[in-house]
Amino acid sequence: xxxRSPVVxxxxxSYRSAETLPECVGRALAAEVPVEVLVVDNAPGDGxxxxxxxxxxxxxxxxxxxxxxxxxxxxxxNPGFAVACNRAVAEAAGEWLLxxxxxxxxxPAALAGLIKTATDLPSLGLLGVLLENAHGQLEPASLRRxxxxxxxxxxxxxxxxxxxxxxxxxxxxxxxxxxxPGLVEVDAISGALMLISRQQYQALGGLDEGYFLHCxxxxxxxxxRQAGRRNYVDTRWRVPHWKGVSxxxxxxxxxxxxxxxxxxxxxxx
Numbered sequence: 001x002x003x004r005s006p007v008v009x010x011x012x013x014s015y016r017s018a019e020t021l022p023e024c025v026g027r028a029l030a031a032e033v034p035v036e037v038l039v040v041d042n043a044p045g046d047g048x049x050x051x052x053x054x055x056x057x058x059x060x061x062x063x064x065x066x067x068x069x070x071x072x073x074x075x076x077x078n079p080g081f082a083v084a085c086n087r088a089v090a091e092a093a094g095e096w097l098l099x100x101x102x103x104x105x106x107x108p109a110a111l112a113g114l115i116k117t118a119t120d121l122p123s124l125g126l127l128g129v130l131l132e133n134a135h136g137q138l139e140p141a142s143l144r145r146x147x148x149x150x151x152x153x154x155x156x157x158x159x160x161x162x163x164x165x166x167x168x169x170x171x172x173x174x175x176x177x178x179x180x181p182g183l184v185e186v187d188a189i190s191g192a193l194m195l196i197s198r199q200q201y202q203a204l205g206g207l208d209e210g211y212f213l214h215c216x217x218x219x220x221x222x223x224x225r226q227a228g229r230r231n232y233v234d235t236r237w238r239v240p241h242w243k244g245v246s247x248x249x250x251x252x253x254x255x256x257x258x259x260x261x262x263x264x265x266x267x268x269x
Contacts, residue, residue: 006036009094017102022055029068031111037070040084082207101192103243125224128189146187191217
């Protein structure tokens with residue numbers, strides 16, 4: 001049977017992800033749109049790919065007629081999230097790219113819905129969703145304003161009270177989702193799930209490989225805005241991010257990331 005060309009290349013960077021990777025890839029392969037899943041193994045030998053291959057019969061049964069397939073790209077030495085993503089994109093065939101954490105589980109109709117939304121946005125930079133942690137709580141990083149130093153200072157010193165005294169609006173880095181689900185324009189989306197056209201990704205130069213992990217998503221979103229593009233979150237879609245931990249201090253750390261790239265040895269987003 002001749003397979004159709006993928007509409008979306010799903011890029012999953014795996015590092016000690018044996019527990020969640022099979023479910024993540026299985027959900028992606030079940031998308032209602034032709035996909036290829038590129039699994040970049042940043043820790044060869046950690047058992048993640050073995051777990052995925054053992055799950056293959058079940059995964060193949062869940063493909064919904066869209067001719068989805070997956071393949072592995074080994075990346076020894078853990079060169080970082082950005083390097084791994086860029087390497088996968090260089091081999092991608094899809095018109096669209098979905099950078100997806102290995103602990104994010106896509107609902108069946110989500111990817112097709114996001115592609116439909118994206119194609120209706122000619123000025124789109126990046127498109128994200130609402131992410132939920134294991135307790136069903138919204139992750140603050142789902143909708144973000146640019147973590148400029150003054151926002152971090154106000155948030156760290158007094159929050160709402162200090163902002164009121166200074167007469168400053170929109171000081172919070174995390175935004176509140178609208179009461180009616182729909183599109184929300186944001187400065188930045190979470191790097192756990194980012195949809196972008198392959199053409200736009202390449203035009204922006206991909207992820208900055210100077211970042212080892214964290215802040216490369218903020219940097220890409222910022223460069224997209226500087227290029228005249230607009231970033232959105234489609235709040236009609238909520239995606240489980242099972243092992244994601246929302247840290248109140250993370251946005252504050254990211255204000256200094258441009259000056260401290262590649263210093264992080266973290267291994268999970």
